[in-house]
Amino acid sequence: MRLSKKKLSLIIWVFLIALIISMPFLVSESRLKIIGKCLSLSILALGIDLNWGFTGLLSLGQGIFFALGGYAIAMYLNLNSAIDGLPEFFGLYGVKELPFFWEPFKSPVFTLFAIWFIPGLVAGLLGYLVFRNRIKGVYFSILTQAALLVFYNFFNGQQKLINGTNGLSTPTTKLFGIMVGSPIIQNYFYYITVLLLVLSYFFCKWLVSKRFGSILIGIRDDEPRVRFSGYNPVLYKTIIFTIAGCLAGISGALYTVQADLITPQRMTIPFSIEMVIWVAVGGRGTLLGAVIGAFFIRMGESIVQGFLPGGWVFVQGALFILVVTVLPEGIIGWVKNDGPRNLLTRIGIARFIPTYPSLEASKNNDI
Helix, strand or coil: HHHHHHHHHHHHHHHHHHHHHHHHHHHHHHHHHHHHHHHHHHHHHHHHHHHHHHCCCCCCHHHHHHHHHHHHHHHHHHHHCCCCCCCCCHHHHHCCCCCHHHHHCHHHHHHHHHHHHHHHHHHHHHHHHHCCCCCCCHHHHHHHHHHHHHHHHHHHCCHHHHHHHHHHHHCCCCCCCCCCCCCCHHHHHHHHHHHHHHHHHHHHHHHHHHHHHHHHHHHHHHHHHHHHHCHHHHHHCCCHHHHHHHHHHHHHHHHHHCCCCCCHHHHHHHHHHHHHHHHHHCCCCCCCHHHHHHHHHHHHHHHHHHHHCCHHHHHHHHHHHHHHHCCCCCHHHHCCCCHHHCCCCCCCCCCCCCCCCHHHHHHHHCC
């Protein structure tokens, strides 16, 4: 029985890998971009799960770091495509000289570094200032939300420097001499997104499987006891908040080149709250749940908006109510607690579903 289960698992993984690789040949260009955006947001969700699911830090300001990564890649692409050394929008406001903070983004190496380092640096500084004053719980959430509003208003008002409310667009910019919005470049970004999502997932998995992860869970469940045991919660919370900021920056960059635009709207409160809903629905503290929640909820939004514009708000609210009242541990938690079989039992068809012995039972029976 165990062998057949392993074969089934292998078949599923082979099918998924083949599906991912062949996706650009199976769907339209617009649909592929939607899938790529959903996958990039899954990287963002992993960072939120590290913060909230494992450490108990409910941050409502991840949109800051997401947007910083998006602006970093957009600035490079706009500079790389500028004819006279100035992006086109500067001419609309009479700007004749490139602002000093744009200069480093002429370098692709600096940009690749800045995409994750700048969001991580901002997250680290903000986290340290907050955690050293032992701000936590709802006060931490409110503070991160206030920081989000500060960044939003600042970016929204810088019309001459970063095009303010209009943001920075990328589809007509060039990369390696080819339009970023072209199918071939978008295919590359899709595969890069898949690769970085897999690497991010296994990095997070490795991180929480070590003693470091146990300390994070200890901080979440009983911070005073962790401090009494000789560990410094400020250090661990700052590190994990910084890592989550780096992941958000990478996610923001990948999302921007596939969404064709980055604006201050990525720093709004509703978007940051939506991120939390992804993790809650998928299952906080599971990592896989964060990935599943972000991907399928965003895909669902795309489908619902296509059939019923404006109807997604009601679906999203219903999902949140469902999680709070029926599935407090999310989809993954429900599955781990044998939820599907219990549901099938109520329906009366569970007897038709094959069962497999647990690993411990298999060992005891020498299977």
